[in-house]
Amino acid sequence: MNTTRTITLKNRPTGKPELTDFGFTTSEIPELKEGEVLVRARYVSVDPYLRGRMSDAPSYIPPFELNKPMASGVIAEVLESKSRNFSKGDYVSGLLPWKETQVITADGLIKVDPDKAPLSAYLGVLGMTGLTAYLGLTEIGKPKMGETLLVSGAAGAVGSVTGQIGKILGLRVVGIAGTDEKVEMLKSEFGFDDAINYKTTENMVEAIASACPDGVDVYFDNVGGVISEAVLFNINKFSRTVNCGAISVYNNTELPKSISVQPFLVKKSSSMQGFVVTDFADKHSEGVRQLAEWFSQGKLKFSETIREGFENIPQAFLDLFDGKNKGKMVVKL
Amino acid sequence: MNTTRTITLKNRPTGKPELTDFGFTTSEIPELKEGEVLVRARYVSVDPYLRGRMSDAPSYIPPFELNKPMASGVIAEVLESKSRNFSKGDYVSGLLPWKETQVITADGLIKVDPDKAPLSAYLGVLGMTGLTAYLGLTEIGKPKMGETLLVSGAAGAVGSVTGQIGKILGLRVVGIAGTDEKVEMLKSEFGFDDAINYKTTENMVEAIASACPDGVDVYFDNVGGVISEAVLFNINKFSRTVNCGAISVYNNTELPKSISVQPFLVKKSSSMQGFVVTDFADKHSEGVRQLAEWFSQGKLKFSETIREGFENIPQAFLDLFDGKNKGKMVVKL
Numbered sequence: 001m002n003t004t005r006t007i008t009l010k011n012r013p014t015g016k017p018e019l020t021d022f023g024f025t026t027s028e029i030p031e032l033k034e035g036e037v038l039v040r041a042r043y044v045s046v047d048p049y050l051r052g053r054m055s056d057a058p059s060y061i062p063p064f065e066l067n068k069p070m071a072s073g074v075i076a077e078v079l080e081s082k083s084r085n086f087s088k089g090d091y092v093s094g095l096l097p098w099k100e101t102q103v104i105t106a107d108g109l110i111k112v113d114p115d116k117a118p119l120s121a122y123l124g125v126l127g128m129t130g131l132t133a134y135l136g137l138t139e140i141g142k143p144k145m146g147e148t149l150l151v152s153g154a155a156g157a158v159g160s161v162t163g164q165i166g167k168i169l170g171l172r173v174v175g176i177a178g179t180d181e182k183v184e185m186l187k188s189e190f191g192f193d194d195a196i197n198y199k200t201t202e203n204m205v206e207a208i209a210s211a212c213p214d215g216v217d218v219y220f221d222n223v224g225g226v227i228s229e230a231v232l233f234n235i236n237k238f239s240r241t242v243n244c245g246a247i248s249v250y251n252n253t254e255l256p257k258s259i260s261v262q263p264f265l266v267k268k269s270s271s272m273q274g275f276v277v278t279d280f281a282d283k284h285s286e287g288v289r290q291l292a293e294w295f296s297q298g299k300l301k302f303s304e305t306i307r308e309g310f311e312n313i314p315q316a317f318l319d320l321f322d323g324k325n326k327g328k329m330v331v332k333l
Numbered sequence: 334m335n336t337t338r339t340i341t342l343k344n345r346p347t348g349k350p351e352l353t354d355f356g357f358t359t360s361e362i363p364e365l366k367e368g369e370v371l372v373r374a375r376y377v378s379v380d381p382y383l384r385g386r387m388s389d390a391p392s393y394i395p396p397f398e399l400n401k402p403m404a405s406g407v408i409a410e411v412l413e414s415k416s417r418n419f420s421k422g423d424y425v426s427g428l429l430p431w432k433e434t435q436v437i438t439a440d441g442l443i444k445v446d447p448d449k450a451p452l453s454a455y456l457g458v459l460g461m462t463g464l465t466a467y468l469g470l471t472e473i474g475k476p477k478m479g480e481t482l483l484v485s486g487a488a489g490a491v492g493s494v495t496g497q498i499g500k501i502l503g504l505r506v507v508g509i510a511g512t513d514e515k516v517e518m519l520k521s522e523f524g525f526d527d528a529i530n531y532k533t534t535e536n537m538v539e540a541i542a543s544a545c546p547d548g549v550d551v552y553f554d555n556v557g558g559v560i561s562e563a564v565l566f567n568i569n570k571f572s573r574t575v576n577c578g579a580i581s582v583y584n585n586t587e588l589p590k591s592i593s594v595q596p597f598l599v600k601k602s603s604s605m606q607g608f609v610v611t612d613f614a615d616k617h618s619e620g621v622r623q624l625a626e627w628f629s630q631g632k633l634k635f636s637e638t639i640r641e642g643f644e645n646i647p648q649a650f651l652d653l654f655d656g657k658n659k660g661k662m663v664v665k666l
Contacts, residue, residue: 224593224595225595228595238612243595243598244599246593246596249593249596250596255592255593256592256593256596257591257592257593258590258591258592258594258595259588259589260557260558260582260588260589260590260591261591261594261605262554262558262561262576262579262582262591262605262607263557263579263582263583263589264607265576265605265606266577266579266608266609268607269606269607269608269609269612270607271604271606271607272594272595272604272605272606273598273604273605274598274602275599276599276602279571
């Protein structure tokens with residue numbers, strides 16, 4: 001009988017998660033039944049939003065259970081199939097438990113083509129990451145050609161795609177990131193018009209004003225916290241803030257306080273709107289089609305940080321909160 | 334030669350305005366020219382948003398100039414006319430300087446009918462106040478029958494109309510106000526389903542949860558500050574906050590801090606949007622028509638606090654910030 005390793009949630013973290021919050025178990029792989037496939041994970045996605053599922057506070061998706069597997073987007077290879085939809089050798093994408101090898105129902109798996117794009121791209125620019133950037137920007141940000149788009153967490157997986165889509169749509173695009181190297185990458189690789197290193201900038205309000213001389217029309221916010229406070233002073237009348245994430249405060253143990261947004265929103269007739277990519281489930285297939293087209297035209301580059309080894313998944317996840325990734329963080333098995 | 338008294342902005346207030354920030358001058362009334370009318374003010378509106386125009390910080394409307402007249406919505410009687418649009422004895426509504434009697438161009442004045450509604454109603458439920466409630470609620474709040482609407486500053490001019498429109502539209506309506514008398518009035522006079530006195534409630538998060546057992550779908554926010562913090566814990570997925578005002582923090586001399594809204598917006602796919610009534614200028618005439626219809630059907634009551642005397646306009650304005658008004662505050666001359 002074959003066995004597999006599994007990574008579980010061992011403790012619910014308070015504040016920043018630690019390696020000891022994760023557990024490793026070994027268990028037998030059950031026999032394959034009708035409608036199921038046996039798959040081996042090849043790439044595992046680690047994402048900031050998983051932090052929310054490690055807590056049991058109410059959220060948009062149910063929390064992980066203690067001593068049960070963690071799960072995220074996974075690209076896997078089909079080793080055996082009792083599903084008519086998949087054959088041995090196929091590659092599939094799905095939201096799967098963190099196991100090296102597993103038997104799983106074929107429902108909810110999507111076939112991906114390794115010849116059209118690197119397998120890891122299906123976890124990023126052609127997967128949930130790309131859809132988050134595309135649908136958040138177009139459905140909530142509603143940008144008009146010539147407007148200014150400001151992106152925080154710009155060197156991250158979602159941010160770097162958001163900025164590139166902004167350029168495709170004819171916007172002035174400015175990014176905020178945390179190292180000079182990332183700032184350089186945003187400008188030279190991803191075509192951002194300008195970028196700001198918030199860690200070495202003393203006055204963010206002025207730096208944003210200088211990089212966005214016509215003000216900010218769309219703010220795609222991945223970070224929240226003090227960076228987003230500085231943006232408030234630069235928003236234009238009728239500006240739209242797309243609240244994609246707030247990684248800067250996810251590990252806070254007390255409720256974070258910020259400058260009150262209400263007076264700014266009233267003065268500027270401005271909006272803020274949060275979302276998760278599943279809110280726009282009916283637009284996913286159109287989104288993937290558009291992203292794949294831009295990708296095949298060479299208009300959409302992606303950046304990724306690839307770690308190796310099943311046992312290193314937890315550390316890769318933790319490193320997200322220290323900004324150690326450039327672009328999408330994935331673990332190759 | 335006739336003269337008129339004028340109320341001017343004497344000092345830009347820091348923090349709460351005081352009587353000494355206003356000046357009184359007397360000047361001659363110029364001769365009437367073609368296209369102008371001579372009018373005598375009968376009712377003058379005082380509104381929280383005027384506080385913003387007393388500062389010179391950038392805002393959606395230019396600030397008042399020092400030693401120049403204050404201005405707001407005024408209902409006036411036409412004493413003499415050299416405009417083909419108005420005759421002696423007509424009543425008009427307009428955004429006018431705080432003068433007892435004045436010569437003014439007829440452009441931008443609207444005729445109002447004292448037989449259809451009391452004159453003061455044209456400053457309130459059938460004027461900018463009613464339009465603010467109606468357009469903010471319908472255009473931004475987008476309520477669906479059966480949803481829950483929570484209104485802060487509910488006993489104020491805009492709040493009391495908002496709640497009544499919510500009832501007309503088939504919502505559960507809960508109000509927040511600052512005295513037991515106002516709470517009682519919201520329920521008995523304006524048909525709110527429930528109301529909360531925030532000054533005597535220890536735990537606002539729980540009080541809102543109890544008054545809104547299905548959560549809050551639309552939050553019409555007139556106050557900002559700590560009350561709006563408590564609302565965050567009660568918003569539903571896809572909830573909409575209409576940011577109409579933030580009177581609780583308008584007099585702050587430092588930037589007010591609140592619990593960061595971003596994590597709540599992301600978790601709940603929720604929106605916040607600020608506005609001023611002029612954003613929807615193309616919908617004003619339809620709005621006034623709808624409000625007048627509901628008013629004539631007896632579905633829309635209004636509450637007002639009427640002060641008397643030109644010289645008491647500044648005090649009436651100051652009293653807004655202590656919640657001394659019930660409904661629309663107007664000064665009768």
